[in-house]
Amino acid sequence: MTATAPPTEPLLQVDDLHVTFPGRGLFARPHPVLHGVSFRVRRGETVGLVGESGSGKTTIGRAVLGLVEPSGGTIRFDGRDITHAGRRERRGLARDIQVVFQDPYTSLNPSLTIESILAEPLVAAGTERAAASNRIRVLLDRVHLPADAAHRLPREFSGGQRQRIAIARAIALDPRLIVCDEPVSALDLMTQARVLELFTEIQEATGVAYLFVSHDLGVVRHLSHTVMVLHRGLVVEHGRADQVTGDAQHPYTRRLLMSAPVPDPVRQRERRAQRRELAMEGTQ
Structure with a gap:
């Protein structure tokens, strides 16, 4: 991307x-x-x-x-x-200004259908029910969920699908x-x-x-x-994302980069050693 x-x-x-x-x-x-x-x-x-x-x-x-x-x-x-x-x-x-939280399940009311959850910000903003229903169909399509998702409860979805619902709610009012x-x-x-x-x-x-x-x-x-x-x-x-993540200047940033796991056991051991060296550098 x-x-x-x-x-x-x-x-x-x-x-x-x-x-x-x-x-x-x-x-x-x-x-x-x-x-x-x-x-x-x-x-x-x-x-x-x-x-x-x-x-x-x-x-x-x-x-x-x-x-x-x-x-x-x-x-x-x-x-x-x-x-x-x-x-x-x-x-x-x-x-x-809207927000998407870490845990998509606790941020969604478990007793409401997805349609009701997505309708809340729209109705609060003065949108009529018919227009809100049309908007909900557009929102579900935008986050790549089927139209029948509107009539289901949050517990019927996976974690990734629930986060898509949370994103749909966040973009319902076209925030900036x-x-x-x-x-x-x-x-x-x-x-x-x-x-x-x-x-x-x-x-x-x-x-x-x-x-x-x-x-x-x-x-x-x-x-x-x-x-x-x-x-x-x-x-x-x-700084720019490519600069900070590709050529980090601060020891703490480099430690964060080294903390990310890699699938190669040898490379992972090397990273742990480098992280220890950076930690020692930060204490000096």
Whole structure:
């Protein structure tokens, strides 16, 4: 998959973003999670956020969605400051900013049919029932699911199919930005590849931008235009996807690349040795 060059003007602009979580005990100190993160997402662009657990990558996505309150910095969407947007403003933003979560089953109401799940955002936006039904047929076709899927329940689908349903719900209102929070990490490798191809296909057809959160550099290299590597709440490397994944400059980025398993046992042993050397280099 080859990503085409997006326009230059930013759709999402994040400047000096700080997030601090309160301590859990009465006298516990606040816990800083992000330490001044800045980046841009242009229209039709995919920016990959990569890092291990606790790096702050998911917190960035949640701050953009309004699920986490920033303690400093600004978040602008299409030139509009949404850093501290209230509930009413967030409801208005839902048409333009959507999300696909990691676990497709827990993000879908198990008691509702797929038709009801996909109809919810459409009806909430004022779409009439007949038009919503037509739109649902288009959405199912776009994510390559049969029309009769509308009358079934989430438990009747595989993990990959459920993620396709979640993607269909995310694109129902033709958003301009989708935050993808580890959307393929719970899927097997073959299903991952198919879902990533679907993301690319949808982007090429609609021009939607993605903020793609993952712990796997191998995943984001196939989808992203640019990649931002986070470590302990700081950006340690940021650049074109081919540059970051093919010629990483920071030791932490190289360790992430070495963490990806390979099918060759000899090569895997070499990678483990190289990873240990990089870990030692990072402590010096």
